[in-house]
Amino acid sequence: MPINIPDGLPAKKVLRQERIFALEEEVAGQQQIRPLNLVILNLMPTKIETETQILRLISKSPLQVSCDFMRVSTHESTHVSQDHLVKFYDCFEAYEDKNYDGMIITGAPVEQLPYEAVDYWDELCRIIDWSQEHVLSTMYLCWGALAGLWHLYRIPKRQLPAKLFGVFPQRLCDEYSFLTNGFDEMHNMPHSRHAAIDAGELANHPELHVLSEGFSSGPSLIATRDFHEVYVTGHYEYGRDTLGDEYWRDFKRGLPIRVPQNYFPDDDPERQPIFTWRAHANLLYRNWLNWVYQMTPYDRADIPAQIRTLKADSDGMVDKFEA
Template sequence: MPIRIPDALPATAILEKENIFVMTEHRAMHQDIRPLRVLILNLMPTKIVTETQLMRRLSNTPLQVEIDLLRTATHASAHVSANHLESFYKTFDDVKDYRYDGMIITGAPVEKFDYEDVDYWDEYVTILDWAVDHVHSIYHICWAAQAALYHLYGVPKYLTDKKIFGVFPQRLLKSSSPLVRGFNDISYSPQSRHATCRYEDIVEHQELEVIAYSDEIGPTIVKSTNSKHFFVFGHPEYDRDTLKLEYDRDVAAGKPIEIPVNYYPDDDPEQRPVVTWRAEGQLIYSNWLNYYVYQTTPYDLTKI
């Protein structure tokens, strides 16, 4: 089944070239089913890349999904045109009177800052508090996962001695969770961050459970026991070259950056990166959308 997005969105042409079924708004309006409504709060500076990656994952399910894109009003993005934001993105004032089946909040390159020092922190908190009452299930990525754990449960973050950068093995601590149904016992997850949360701080809260853990970098997938919140510390939606582009950018800028772990064959940046996370990267989005959104959300969204 298709993903329903605006016809002119750049992701539309990219996904169609990949033979992903993208339904036009006109056709979707004439189907006698209710699509799932998913709101994406995109905090990444590379908005078009991130929105395309997420829509690629959400489109590969048997469900019709209607996407709204949300941006912060208190932070001006310098890496995307104002026309793109004006054409395809809403602000909180535009959506605050609506309800959604699901919501995805992306990461952001602000891990080194104290949460309260992030210039859009107050707006982020307002949106998250609103989402608790207006969204059936919320999926938090990377920085957003850490920020939500802090705001909702008081779980602190810790800066790491060096950047967590590469593709890391993770093992399932709760393989019975539908979120990781179909996962191998050991799977791989792309990571790119300067901070982490600790297992012992998370499990102090009975409302939280650690689903997957890496012996090298700690918790990687956490959820609330009521399945309202999902905290994914990595980036299962990443493309083959996402880490490469980040590495090349930092090398060109003269920044200290190590070769991404478990990414290039023989750790040779001249070779093509090997994708080891694609299957589980798709499964986690499909499972979240199916088991925790579609199968449990009320048909009447006003009942959320």
């Protein structure tokens, strides 16, 4: 099934060129099914590129999915036109009385700042708190994952001595999890960050389950046992050239930057990188959306009650693990 995204969104043209079917809103409204409703809080400065990357992954599900876009009001975006923001984005206040099947909170290039120094931190905390009761499952990406783990569990981040930058092998920790169903025991994930979560503190939270981890990149896929929260510390949404674009951007600015690891053939930035994470990225998003579809109630007004039911069931599971 196709995704239903707003008419005129730049991502729609790109997805059509890639033979991905995107419904016009008028046509989608005539189909006699209830689509999954997602809201994407896009904190990245490159909003159009990030929209396209995430929608590309969502589109690989056989389900019809309708997407709304949220932005923070306490930060002024300078890398995208105000016309684009006004046309396709709303601030949190427009959504706080609604319920959603799923939510995605992206990363942001602020991992070197203390959380409280980020100008929209208080607003982000309000949004995360709202999602706990109004969104069946929220997926946090990169810095968004670090921020969610700090706000909800007080798991601190630690600054890395050098930027973790490249494509890193990950080890599957739970082959029987719904989210990693079909994953190879070894798989790749792109990372681009200056900070990591404190794995020692993470181990003190049995309600959080590590599904995949890197030998040098640390825990990469973490979830609560009811999948109400899913944390991805890397960038499965990245396209083939995203790390290369980041490298050349900093290189041309004269900034200290290393060639991304395990990315360019023979570490030669003039050569086209090999896309080694696409299949698992598609699989993760497909599994996630499938789980949401299986668990979400038909009436979105019932989502808060369903969240409480799933949480109660998962709390019982945690008690068994601790025993």
